[in-house]
Amino acid sequence: MTSELARILVDDLHLDQTQxxxxxxxxxxxxxxxxxxxxxxxxxxxxxxxxxxALHKATTVEDLAALVETALRAGERR
Structure with a gap:
């Protein structure tokens, strides 16, 4: 999982990092x-x-991380 995604999940969405x-x-x-x-x-x-x-198609945290990493690698940054 990218550090950016981890920060968003923990800091912004207040998810438990252990989960x-x-x-x-x-x-x-x-x-x-x-x-x-x-x-x-x-x-x-x-x-x-x-x-x-696309996010709703992910079923695990790993799927979600892969989706975000793929978007980053594909240069889909504005």
């Missing part, structure tokens, strides 16, 4: 649909374009 295991389901980690919408907005503020739909 952010790669194999943890999103709900188990505290990421419900509202938190995913907030995450999309926070990522957009940082210039990372990941749609709500």
């Amino acid at each position: 952010l295991r790669p194999d943890a389901g999103l709900e188990e980690a505290g990421l419900d649909s509202l938190a995913l919408a907030e995450l999309a907005a926070l990522l957009a503020e940082r210039g990372v374009d990941v749609s709500d739909d």
Whole structure:
């Protein structure tokens, strides 16, 4: 998981860092649909374009991290 994503999840969304295991389901980690919408907005503020739909397709923290890392590598920063 990128340090930027970890900071957002812990500092901005106030998730418990111990729950952010790669194999943890999103709900188990505290990421419900509202938190995913907030995450999309926070990522957009940082210039990372990941749609709500794409975030909702992730099932684990590892999937979520891979999605964000792919967006960063693809140069989808504004």
